[in-house]
Amino acid sequence: MKPALVVQKYGGSSVADPARIRAVARRVVAARRTGKQLVVVVSALGDTTDELVELAAEVSKHPPQREMDLLLSTGEQVSAALLAMAIRSLGVKAAAFTGAQVGIITDRAHTQARIQDVSAKRIHDALKRGCVVTVAGFQGMTPDQEITTLGRGGSDLTAVALASALKAKACEIYTDVEGVYTADPRIVPNARKLSAVSYDEMLELASLGAQVMQARSIEVAKKYGIKLHLRSSFSKRAGTVIGKEEKRMEQMVVSGVTLRKDEAKVTIQDVPDRPGVAAKIFKRIADSRVNVDMIVQNESKKGHTDVSFTVDRADLRKVMQVARRATQEVKGGKVTSDPGIAKLSVVGVGMRSHSGIAAKMFEALADESVNIGMISTSEIKISITIRREQGAQAVRAIHDAFGLGKVGAKVKAKGSKGRKR
Ligand code: ADP
Ligand code: ASP
Numbered sequence: 001m002k003p004a005l006v007v008q009k010y011g012g013s014s015v016a017d018p019a020r021i022r023a024v025a026r027r028v029v030a031a032r033r034t035g036k037q038l039v040v041v042v043s044a045l046g047d048t049t050d051e052l053v054e055l056a057a058e059v060s061k062h063p064p065q066r067e068m069d070l071l072l073s074t075g076e077q078v079s080a081a082l083l084a085m086a087i088r089s090l091g092v093k094a095a096a097f098t099g100a101q102v103g104i105i106t107d108r109a110h111t112q113a114r115i116q117d118v119s120a121k122r123i124h125d126a127l128k129r130g131c132v133v134t135v136a137g138f139q140g141m142t143p144d145q146e147i148t149t150l151g152r153g154g155s156d157l158t159a160v161a162l163a164s165a166l167k168a169k170a171c172e173i174y175t176d177v178e179g180v181y182t183a184d185p186r187i188v189p190n191a192r193k194l195s196a197v198s199y200d201e202m203l204e205l206a207s208l209g210a211q212v213m214q215a216r217s218i219e220v221a222k223k224y225g226i227k228l229h230l231r232s233s234f235s236k237r238a239g240t241v242i243g244k245e246e247k248r249m250e251q252m253v254v255s256g257v258t259l260r261k262d263e264a265k266v267t268i269q270d271v272p273d274r275p276g277v278a279a280k281i282f283k284r285i286a287d288s289r290v291n292v293d294m295i296v297q298n299e300s301k302k303g304h305t306d307v308s309f310t311v312d313r314a315d316l317r318k319v320m321q322v323a324r325r326a327t328q329e330v331k332g333g334k335v336t337s338d339p340g341i342a343k344l345s346v347v348g349v350g351m352r353s354h355s356g357i358a359a360k361m362f363e364a365l366a367d368e369s370v371n372i373g374m375i376s377t378s379e380i381k382i383s384i385t386i387r388r389e390q391g392a393q394a395v396r397a398i399h400d401a402f403g404l405g406k407v408g409a410k411v412k413a414k415g416s417k418g419r420k421r
């Protein structure tokens with residue numbers, strides 16, 4: 001019988017220094033000794049990627065994206081090589097590869113590249129030779145051999161893409177927390193670990209600020225049906241399974257609260273209220289490759305209306321320039337910005353069939369005197385903007401209001417069974 005092939009991914013904090021790399025090597029070797037074939041994807045050591053970004057900023061105001069990718073990809077290359085060395089020193093054959101070497105082919109969108117194809121030929125060859133394969137995460141290569149990276153947190157995507165290409169039996173994501181929690185445990189100390197979350201919930205959680213998994217990796221996992229097990233690299237405890245929605249999950253009303261701190265709001269005043277104006281403004285913004293998130297338009301007064309939208313704070317300067325130009329073209333009024341907001345969201349598949357979630361959320365905020373800015377909803381989430389400095393306090397209040405914490409973890413909402421999860 002063919003041995004089971006398992007893809008494991010270790011994040012930056014799991015390989016932050018030589019002692020941790022040796023600990024990962026021991027874990028990998030223990031799994032290898034049970035007869036499994038192993039492909040191990042690694043992130044850069046600790047905060048290496050941030051440090052490389054800072055280095056680039058010290059030599060250039062606008063670093064060229066092509067060279068940025070060449071620079072950032074080195075971080076993961078270091079960890080893949082060191083881990084293979086550490087595994088070998090424990091007496092197990094290992095071979096390290098870059099993303100390019102294992103045939104991760106991407107488009108040309110430097111720093112945000114999308115994977116187009118994975119050949120994995122060299123992985124198969126190395127596995128046949130009995131090696132544990134270590135792979136530098138977060139990177140690939142264009143068809144014309146340019147090095148690319150897959151967006152921040154992109155080693156998760158490397159792991160999922162390889163698990164799919166190799167038809168792996170399991171895909172295990174090792175990190176510095178024991179799973180997906182009801183909120184970031186750094187903000188909410190009594191947050192509770194979820195034993196399972198659906199792809200859709202995880203996708204919302206990740207896009208709305210739970211950095212524990214890269215959002216795009218979840219999109220790909222969902223598309224190819226790759227079940228993920230997110231767990232701690234520092235303990236043996238079972239973590240969180242991310243997979244198809246199961247019946248069991250339906251009892252959950254809210255499964256998580258997230259916070260995105262790096263948001264900014266732009267308001268365009270006195271926009272003429274006629275067809276085509278919004279299209280023109282947002283087309284200009286889209287052409288500048290800035291992602292617009294929430295959009296709110298007030299009801300028109302005397303043929304004019306105000307439009308507000310949120311963007312990543314990093315994009316604020318750029319979007320203000322574009323918005324000012326577009327507003328002039330449509331003969332709109334003043335364009336103002338607010339860089340001090342955060343987006344808070346509650347997410348849960350159970351919200352589809354329960355009412356009263358928004359009311360409960362707003363009540364909890366009122367009790368804390370937290371003012372709500374914009375509001376947007378989807379089937380399984382409610383997002384609001386608030387002042388950034390109130391972010392953590394608001395997350396804790398809402399987490400409490402929905403009884404998500406470890407003690408007395410009841411979910412009480414109108415129409416819910418209030419069952420313990
Ligand atoms: P890695 O380097 O392993 O990829 P990350 O730093 O990218 O790890 O992600 C893990 C971190 O995500 C945790 O340390 C935790 O603070 C944060 N996090 C945010 N929201 C959540 C959540 N809902 N559940 C678990 N962790 C979360
Ligand atoms: N090292 C990269 C980052 O910090 C990729 C990753 O860790 O997944 O974003």
Ligand code: MG
Pocket residue numbers: 011153156211212213214
């Ligand atoms: Mg990560």
